Amino acid sequence: MQTPWFLWKGTDSRMQGVVVEQYPPITRAGTRNPRLTIPGRSGSLALGGLPVYADMRLTLKVLLKPGTRPADVNGWLSGSGLLVLGSEPDRSLEARLAAPLQFTVLPDGWYGGYLRFDCHPLKHKYPEESDIAVTPAQVSDSTWTGISNPGDVPARPRYTLQGSGCLTLTWHLPVRDNPPQFTVDLRDTPFANNGGAVFDSESMTVTTLDGSASLSSLSRLENGEVEDFGLPLGITRLSAVSEGGILEGLTVTPRWRWL
Secondary structure (H helix, E strand, O other): OOOOOEEEOOEEHHHHOEEEEEOOOOOOOOEEOOEEOOOOOOOOEEOOOOOEEOOEEEEEEEEEOOOOOHHHHOOOOOOEEEEEEOOOOOEEEEEEEEOOOOEEEOHHHOEEEEEEEEEOOOEEEOOOOOOEEEOHHHHOOOOOOOEEEOOOOOEOOEEEEEEOOEEEEEEEOOOOOOOOEEEEEOOOOOOOOOOEEEEEOOOOEEEOOOOOOEOHHHEEEEOOOHHHHOEOOEEEEEEEEEEOOOEEEEEEEOOOEEO
16 A cells, blocks of 8 residues: 655655655635625625635644654745645645644654645646647637636636747637737847747736746737636637748647646
């Protein structure tokens, strides 16, 4: 039988002499339901928009094997990082260790204690999924089926447009007469020969391919709110064109997410 484990900041707990005695329940984050109370009016009003999820605390009951002291793991068990639990080995969580570390002396050289992690509510695939390379032929073909989101919440991808000129990326969403568009104009700028641009829909930033310079002043978003530039549930067809240049391709770093 495999020893129960977890990964913290890329290090396997078993390599540190730490084993899991009890995992936390497999947890789905709860929603935050912002409401507005109006004086003189009964009840409250629910504020609209997409669902918003609350952070969650996960607690592991762990043992330190004989020969491993609390002082040996204090440096590793600190700060924030990526957490992967052996009970969900294909999911990762952005987490921060919460509360002081406290270990109890047990017989035969063992120590016991609890690790409490404050976690971002949305889980990511582990290991991280591969980028999706889309050819110029695909993004210019109206019959291309598009990209399917396997998660259960919308994704916030990073889009890398390779090419030159004025590059435009379009999201063809259902029942939208005016589809959302991202445009970055690299003509007659110091970045004209940079080879393209990177649009991060999580941070809403636009940079050169190597990330060394911001292109936000050369870009614009049209016909949509922030959430429209991600990848919703289901299939989304993207198209891209270049005006005054060449479109060489599109790469999507999907960052699929689950509750």
